[in-house]
Amino acid sequence: METSIKVVEGVHWVGARHPDLKVFDDLFPTRNGTTYNSYLIQGTEKTALIDTVKERFSDEFFNKVSEHIDPSKVDIVVVNHTEPDHSGAVAHIIEKNPDVQIYCSKAGENFLKQLLNKPFNAVNVNDGDEIDLGGKTLRFVIAPYLHWPDTIFTYLVEEEILFPCDAFGAHYCPEKLFDDEINEFYSDFHFYFDCLVRPFKDKVRDALKKCEGLPIKMVCPSHGPIRRSTGNFAIESYARWCAEPINDGRPKALMAVLSSHGNTRDMANVIATELKDQGVDVDMFALSDMRDDDYRDALEHADVLLIGTPTIQRDAPPHVWHALSLVSSVTPKSKLGAVFGSYGWSGEAVKMVEQRMTGLKYKLVAEGISFRFTPTKENMDVCRSFAEQVAGAVLTEE
Numbered sequence: 583m584e585t586s587i588k589v590v591e592g593v594h595w596v597g598a599r600h601p602d603l604k605v606f607d608d609l610f611p612t613r614n615g616t617t618y619n620s621y622l623i624q625g626t627e628k629t630a631l632i633d634t635v636k637e638r639f640s641d642e643f644f645n646k647v648s649e650h651i652d653p654s655k656v657d658i659v660v661v662n663h664t665e666p667d668h669s670g671a672v673a674h675i676i677e678k679n680p681d682v683q684i685y686c687s688k689a690g691e692n693f694l695k696q697l698l699n700k701p702f703n704a705v706n707v708n709d710g711d712e713i714d715l716g717g718k719t720l721r722f723v724i725a726p727y728l729h730w731p732d733t734i735f736t737y738l739v740e741e742e743i744l745f746p747c748d749a750f751g752a753h754y755c756p757e758k759l760f761d762d763e764i765n766e767f768y769s770d771f772h773f774y775f776d777c778l779v780r781p782f783k784d785k786v787r788d789a790l791k792k793c794e795g796l797p798i799k800m801v802c803p804s805h806g807p808i809r810r811s812t813g814n815f816a817i818e819s820y821a822r823w824c825a826e827p828i829n830d831g832r833p834k835a836l837m838a839v840l841s842s843h844g845n846t847r848d849m850a851n852v853i854a855t856e857l858k859d860q861g862v863d864v865d866m867f868a869l870s871d872m873r874d875d876d877y878r879d880a881l882e883h884a885d886v887l888l889i890g891t892p893t894i895q896r897d898a899p900p901h902v903w904h905a906l907s908l909v910s911s912v913t914p915k916s917k918l919g920a921v922f923g924s925y926g927w928s929g930e931a932v933k934m935v936e937q938r939m940t941g942l943k944y945k946l947v948a949e950g951i952s953f954r955f956t957p958t959k960e961n962m963d964v965c966r967s968f969a970e971q972v973a974g975a976v977l978t979e980e
């Protein structure tokens with residue numbers, strides 16, 4: 583049976599391994615399974631757990647905790663993040679000790695109320711709050727949206743260890759727990775960031791600012807290896823990936839176009855020429871043949887998103903919906919947008935895409951235009967006016 587692992591004196595990993603997990607949260611593929619990391623911190627006065635494990639791993643979790651203390655004697659559970667893969671054993675701890683104090687953010691308390699559906703003893707924490715366990719001081723950093731609104735980081739002052747829950751983590755289940763005992767896992771680390779954290783780059787910047795100046799010897803995330811020797815590398819990687827987009831000269835329009843017979847593409851070309859004349863560069867993407875990652879990068883650098891779509895089978899084509907589904911997987915630089923396209927008879931697509939963009943919180947800077955089959959010279963004049971309006975909105979926003 584697996585046992586707990588000492589991290590430093592008075593701090594033990596009491597988590598669980600899930601090496602055969604293939605898809606996390608039914609959403610994200612995992613090449614190497616994952617771990618649910620929980621940490622037991624024992625001071626001279628009090629004992630705290632930092633997060634717990636997924637519910638089905640509760641028994642092995644409690645076995646590990648019991649190596650050090652009767653689980654009913656744990657005084658505090660810090661819930662850095664309430665998602666069930668970390669809060670899954672909290673209900674069992676409360677059964678063992680109804681007085682256990684649950685340290686969490688206000689949002690965390692609200693979420694836990696509806697995750698547990700039972701009373702518990704919550705202590706809300708704010709930035710900089712501390713609790714002294716007796717020679718082991720926990721300090722809290724509020725880090726909302728890394729990756730849920732409830733997230734906090736916990737910092738162990740004396741040992742200079744950061745417990746950031748899902749931030750800086752990786753779905754990777756190594757044989758050994760520490761980074762300096764295992765092979766490189768950079769691609770899993772990067773993939774994890776892309777799946778979970780990339781939509782919140784601005785929030786990462788906020789959290790990193792709060793951590794500036796904190797001496798950090800070790801980063802103990804909630805998934806994957808403990809970063810005993812590369813904690814700062816993980817933090818620097820996030821800082822690099824989340825840096826503000828550089829304003830390198832002229833504003834940019836990202837134009838994503840699908841066109842079966844070339845009509846929407848002809849409109850796109852006229853619009854693009856006019857945009858360039860007005861001082862806006864154009865990054866053109868053919869939606870039928872694009873790499874998602876290129877498009878995601880472009881979304882993070884574009885000042886406006888233009889979608890060109892024909893109506894196909896009373897709808898916009900699936901490629902267009904796919905492109906729109908990627909918006910929420912990144913931190914778009916701007917939420918200005920506009921839609922255009924050609925149709926044959928019913929012409930639903932442009933309106934439908936406008937509605938979706940509004941739902942994604944885009945501000946539509948020009949009324950959508952759609953023309954029947956081959957655009958006429960007059961139609962192309964309207965395309966130029968459309969481009970002028972878009973350029974005007976983008977340049978005013980600059």
Ligand SMILES: Cc1cc2nc3c(=O)[nH]c(=O)nc-3n(C[C@H](O)[C@H](O)[C@H](O)COP(=O)(O)O)c2cc1C
Nearest residue numbers: 841842843844845846892895896925926927928929
């Ligand atoms: C498979 C297919 C299905 C279509 N279904 C519709 C439709 O439901 N409603 C409509 O208005 N036009 C429909 N059209 C016509 C196109 O919207 C029209 O040909 C348009 O000009 C195509 O623009 P494009 O050249 O940019 O693709 C369909 C075209 C194709 C190829």
